[in-house]
Amino acid sequence: QEGGVASAFKPTRANPGPGPVPKLYQVKGRRKIRASEREPSWSSFNTGDCFLLDLGQTLFVWCGARSNVLERSRAQELAAAIRDSERAGTVRLEIVVDGEEPPEMVQVLGTKPPLKEGNPEEDVVADESNAGAAVLYKARMWQDTMVSDATGRMDLTQVAAGSPFSQSLLCPDDCFVLDNGAGGKVYVWKGRKANEQERQAALRVAEEVIARMGHPPQTQVEILPQGRETPLFKQFFSSWK
Structure with a gap:
């Protein structure tokens, strides 16, 4: 599923309902702020972070x-990036103050209960965990000419441990895996000059990473051809051009 998200072992199907499935992202940290997807429920909220x-x-x-x-600044930047790069600037962006939730939020999340109290010290801990929660690998497929395309061997070479990464590490000749399994997601970036065998094996590469690293089977996979990177992927890089 190029440019989209799927469970590693159970690709998602089209939403049968009348509208899109709500998604919730927690934005947490002080110096190394990251957004991570959470269950769209008030139980995911706390008073110390942005969502x-x-x-x-x-x-x-x-x-x-x-x-x-x-x-607060990072959450607004992320929302604006999603609006402009993924929705062509056509959606509404609204800033909500704690305690002044609009009816549209309440309709989706239900009546707001007392929330968990946030602790500013948690942001310092989050900076450390955010930095180490992502690892960048280069993926190479080696094809045995005596077997079918489905049984090639994959090698993973660690390129960098700990984000933010440099965008220059992403070579158009190769495919890369950004493992953020700790945050529930693995990204596969496909360089436009990568060989066809590697490009076609993107989902299989992600599944093997999830199995090797012992991530839960419900870990999501996002496959991104070069030039179609999402704001959530770009957040792991120090700058993006």
């Missing part, structure tokens, strides 16, 4: 009363 609720046609940026100014 982005994506309803398809509306993006709500909810800021906890104890969230820091950098989290």
